Amino acid sequence: MSFQTTFKALSDPVRREILQLLTKQRLSAGEIGQHFTMTAATVSYHLKVLKKADLIDEEREKNFIYYSLNTTVLEEVLLWLTDLKGNGEDEENN
Amino acid sequence: MSFQTTFKALSDPVRREILQLLTKQRLSAGEIGQHFTMTAATVSYHLKVLKKADLIDEEREKNFIYYSLNTTVLEEVLLWLTDLKGNGEDEENN
């Protein structure tokens, strides 16, 4: 997935909050929805955006879909940002 | 500035490229514009968004305005992302 997709996904507050919820444990779409006031359809939309950006994984179980954080892409974003800030004079990292 | 503002600012490819140009040296609005095909007005719009997000600083000199990277906010974003990815098992923060 492109950086573009990733950053766009990260740019919405609801989606960032979803990611934070998922740091603690995996959650079903319904459980995620309970943390917000919007409809299940809207939550689903946000999950799709996060999924497309590879920021989350999903696994189906019974008739639930559990979502969990995928940190692989986060690493790449971290590298990009680190590189960006890395040279005031001279860089020391990564 | 809010995290929201910061992430929104980072979510556009033109703006990310501007930031990268500015890692090398400060540049005037005109010099920045030369790297793109869009009009000066559009570049100015993007600079305003980056400025509002505190991602860049400006200094007026003669009748040029020079822009440079401000890494302060980048640090915060780095922390946020690091925290997000930081817990495979168990969390320590937030």
Place this chain on the structure above:
DNA sequence: AAATAATTTAGATACTTATCTAATTAGAAT
């Protein structure tokens, strides 16, 4: 196989964003 439950998809709409052209501001130099 019908009914129920969890979730997604489709279609509609209001809001936001990126872009342009034209006009304006601010400073420098004639």
Place this chain on the structure above:
DNA sequence: ATTCTAATTAGATAAGTATCTAAATTATTT
């Protein structure tokens, strides 16, 4: 003071995004 240059602001528009309701899908249980 007029002109020239650098850059921004204003106003318009097209494209993209977040949200809703209603319908469809998928799996489970009766």
